[in-house]
Amino acid sequence: MAHDHAHDHDGHSHAGHDHSGHDHSGHDHSGHDHSGHDHSHSHSHSHGIGGHHHGPVDTGxxxxxxxxxxxxxxxxxxxxxxxxxxxxxxxxxxxxxxxxxxxxxxxxxxxxxxxxxxxxxxxxxxxxxxxxxxxxxxxxxxxxxxxxxxxxxxxxxxxxxxxxxxxxxxxxxxxxxxxxxxxxxxxxxxxxxxxxxxxxxxxxxxxxxxxxxxxxxxxxxxxxxxxxxxxxxxxxxxxxxxxxxxxxxxxxxxLDAAPNGVEVDQVRAAFLALPGVSAVHDLHIWGLSTTDTALTAHLVHDRADADALLAEAQGVARSRFDISHTTFQLESGALPDCPTC
Known part of the structure; x- marks a missing residue:
């Protein structure tokens, strides 16, 4: 059962947190200066979606x-x-x-x-x-x-x-x-x-x-x-x-490389194809285990319906790439100066 919350603190809006029994400590986005941008973070988990892992494994x-x-x-x-x-x-x-x-x-x-x-x-x-x-x-x-x-x-x-x-x-x-x-x-x-x-x-x-x-x-x-x-x-x-x-x-x-069967360029292109998304940076994909994949990404957009964009991005990650553990940060405005993105 997914739960969506909205929190407002220090001038930032965090929307669309979906928790399914996991703890998401340790996501640090302080390496970039996003002053003046609207930020939305989403954490999403779902299991059993078909994809490159073909569903959950009975490891009795x-x-x-x-x-x-x-x-x-x-x-x-x-x-x-x-x-x-x-x-x-x-x-x-x-x-x-x-x-x-x-x-x-x-x-x-x-x-x-x-x-x-x-x-x-x-x-x-x-x-x-x-x-x-x-x-x-x-x-x-x-x-x-x-x-x-x-x-x-x-x-x-x-x-x-x-x-x-x-x-x-x-x-x-x-x-x-x-x-x-x-x-x-x-x-x-x-x-x-x-x-x-x-x-x-x-x-x-x-x-x-x-x-x-x-x-x-x-x-x-x-x-x-x-x-x-x-x-x-x-x-x-x-x-x-x-x-x-x-x-x-x-x-x-x-080494936290993208798991076999997940092409990072294809994931980036899928997010860029979302309506209103102009850039994708800080895209990281790695395996939490031999069956579960995690993803973090910053999406630069010009849409007013941030919640809808979050839901669309989560749906793309789950249905097309079987990535069940996602964290998105939405940013409105120009792409920040980031030589390593």
Missing amino acids: DWRYAVGLILNLAFVACEFGAGIWAGSTALMADAGHNLSDVLGLAMAGGAAWLARRAAGPKRTYGYGKATVLAALGNALLLIFACGAIAFEAVRRLAEPAPVASGVIMVVAGIGFFINLGTALLFMKDQHKDLNVRGAYLHMMADAAVSLGVVIAGAVILLTGWAVIDALVSLAIVVVIMLGTWGLLKDSVNLA
């Missing part, structure tokens, strides 16, 4: 809990089987799975933090934890790829006999566990970067396990132990290709 903790329990149990079994069978491939795969268990723990913790309410110090809440978790997941994947590649190169130089039958059985079980866990996150992987990270982790594990099964079968039929290392290197390439986009998007969000 049960998915992370199920993934953690299944994969942690399998890591212990796989590592034990690797020791019993003398298979470094199984032990390396167990180490890779362990890194993904840690990644799932980070993703689940971030999803829980994101639902915590904002406070007097963290006025935006804990949504940014989802960005940090996504970045951490990408780095963990890269680290795991490095470990797999190192082990594969070592095995190329020093091939060793392995118990191919044990490798196939254990890795086959791991494939189904990892694939099943990945399917829990498949639905929302394009809506939330953090869920996408968990999905990629589990799909990467499934790919690794399947590769180990195939390698075990080839070794069983041919006796070529070197196949294990070659398949591992191929899997590393596949994982790295899938991880690059996650790393790039999470770094951009961590």
Whole structure:
């Protein structure tokens, strides 16, 4: 439920504040001299509007809990089987799975933090934890790829006999566990970067396990132990290709860049197309989390109906760009001197 208020203090008019359970402390517009201009500020929030995020994400903790329990149990079994069978491939795969268990723990913790309410110090809440978790997941994947590649190169130089039958059985079980866990996150992987990270982790594990099964079968039929290392290197390439986009998007969000799918020039043009708007400056767009986007902008106009303009600007941000958290400052008159706008 939106509430509109009008406050008049120190000669400035603030109209159209829309609050939906969020605290908007910290917006500072003191860097410009707006004396003689009429200012109107609007804060708007709405969730569930369709757009580049395609709606809210169900990030229930049960998915992370199920993934953690299944994969942690399998890591212990796989590592034990690797020791019993003398298979470094199984032990390396167990180490890779362990890194993904840690990644799932980070993703689940971030999803829980994101639902915590904002406070007097963290006025935006804990949504940014989802960005940090996504970045951490990408780095963990890269680290795991490095470990797999190192082990594969070592095995190329020093091939060793392995118990191919044990490798196939254990890795086959791991494939189904990892694939099943990945399917829990498949639905929302394009809506939330953090869920996408968990999905990629589990799909990467499934790919690794399947590769180990195939390698075990080839070794069983041919006796070529070197196949294990070659398949591992191929899997590393596949994982790295899938991880690059996650790393790039999470770094951009961590640096408060405009989220993927939001073109700043298009947003500026949409506001300039509003009747009576002559200029747009101090336009900033960034991710509050992996699902929510924020925007601030100053609109210079010559309209008498400031409230109507605020509503139109909010509607454009929500319906066209799925930006649910907006702050507008309306200014009547010429654009102030601002070399960095």
